[in-house]
Amino acid sequence: MQTVNIIGAGLAGLSAAITLAESGVSSRLISLQPSERAQSVLAEGGINGALNTMGEDDSPEQHYADTMRGGVWLADPNAVANLTAHAPEILRWLEGLGVPFNRTETDISLRNFGGQKLKRTAYAQSSTGKIIMHALIDEARKYEQTGLIHRFPHHEFLCLLTDQDVCEGVRVQDVYSGRMYDLHGAVLLCTGGMNGILPGRTTGTTQNTGDVTATIFLQGVSLGNLEMLQYHPTTVGIAGKRCLVTEAARGEGGRLFIERGGKRWYFMEELYPELGNLSPRDVVARTMYFVRRQAETGNQVYLDLTVLSDSVWKKKLSDLRQELMHYLSIDPKKEPVPVQEGIHYFMGGILTDENHRTNLRHLLAAGECTCQYHGANRLGGNSMLGALYGGRRAAETLLQARELPGSDLIPFTGTESLAKPASPEWIREVSEILLSGLGIVRNAEQLVDAIERLAAVPASNLREENRLHLAEAMLRSALERRESRGAHYREDFPELREDLQKITVAQYDGAISVKFCELPERRNHANTTGNSQT
């Protein structure tokens, strides 16, 4: 079989490369920086899987139900059924790779997380992403040695090589030497969220620029649910970005409050007695937005962690405490932490089917760059799972493919106008426009205004032009969805509309179009794979 080109070396990319290597198939693992610098290392609170080690009668079916409900029924039910059915197996695989999960006396310990009543989230203190990545990097190294995984470090994606609706490979640039290459073969994109379109305003890394998604959009790849941005309820501002305060802090007993009439009002517990502080993130973030605007309340929401026991601080959240003391000079054991909603995750992105195929043949995608698994709102603990399982699933799709394009590496010596980055000033201007339309609460007037302002922004190079189209597609997706669902709240259409339980699909063919596409029905046997074309 031919070599597969994987763009991105975080959890999804590593998972795919390892899965291919286990079957003796080689891959090029292409990334701008080493895996140690991928955004996956920032994941904190844990990874979900119905291991049922805490005596609560959990099952993959309940994990499925929570994920679908949390995503307000906007995720592909067959994909989610696959994800949740395989989650326990993914956790056992990680355990076998020596990931030092926190444990009970006998087994992997699980903690509470948002949008789920049962303990289902495996964790390593609150550095779960970093600790899992370390084990996966070691595992990938084993195959690097045998040549099955060929790393292309310090290489940047420039564009896909396409012929009509077939992807034939990818053009990359070595940012150290400046040399460019055309790498033929199937392409799997694991390029993460689009943080770079909103610099300084997200919890993500500066590497996930959004350029890949913007470029392939103009190359004809369909994008889904672009309006679905996750605002995480508990972030704090640090130099240059929003810094996450893990949901695990509430999973372990943390409480949100706001001052009202001189007293603490634990608003989540009062307004949402069932799940309280551990309601899904969209619900918590939106509630924070509204309670801050009520008469008699203060302007600041706090996270009270003073109730947590010494043993929780020592064994489960020691890293969080150090971080808060370092950045805010606040000891969360002693005083409440002022928190604010911050952009944390992109539920929308490259549209794939449950086998992770895009609308271009031989082009697949996995991880946060995709529109897959999370619907209108992602549950905490499902992102690492989605990346690991998605990478594996995409690799399995490739392994079953009857034919794949050749895998030549051909130096490219022409001029590539995509090598020039968007200017930082320009990015900031577009970011402000996007934020004016894509806040926690939205309306048609703001969205139309943002689209008009965007149209007046000139682009001085190709990447800027691509980003403008992506930004417009995001705003137009939000404008078209005339309902409120999950992370998308329209004050002019505050109700959920059953007839809009559909994916917004943005497409470019000389002009941008946004259409609604039906979701598939759930099959009885969710585990069957689709046909073997890629």
Place this chain on the structure above:
Amino acid sequence: MQIQLEILRRERADSAPVWEQFLFETDGSDTVMTALIALNQSLAAAGKRCIRYECSCLQKKCGACAMVIQGKPCLACDAKLTEVQKKGVIRVEPLRKFPVISDLIVDRSILFENLKTLQVWLVSECIAKGKGAELAYEASRCLQCGCCLEVCPNFCPGERFCGMAAFVPTARLMSELSGAERKRLYQAYREHIYEGCGKSLACRNICPAGLQIDKLLVHSNAVSIWKRT
């Protein structure tokens, strides 16, 4: 407050390095990294060549932005301007033990090559429990930033001693492996770490992740050199 940033720049690996001065106005919240990001914004707007650096997480969890600031290796995202400045001046230069690519970017591929030399991977399944899990957690926190190698009096790229950046990931596997794998790893540890380490522990003091390198070393020596478990 105004800070003068002095940055050692070179366009390409073979260009002569030149110190360039930049004045930067800060409200006190900036780090060297956010200052570099802002300086590039002005340089790009003025049509000048931007400063090249590597950066990713901005919260000292990825190791990308390691550089030498005021003579000491550290993460630029962890260096607050107000704390590192001396008389309003901050000197920034690339790490010195790695080949420079451009400006503040160095090629740290030796870090990853050394991990291959030591064969840091599992061949068969193993589950981290108890003390092993604690050590594995600590070892897994290593950022591969290279700061420890920068200050190490014994590390020289390409020589037999691989330094602490290679040791720490190795330490994750020290109690976990069995049989021939364990023997092989112990031998590699002796050859590439133990025999070359002069125990200055400068690495422990400089580590941006605050890794307890001494604790990991004590354990690794006990199990592999002194055969105590």
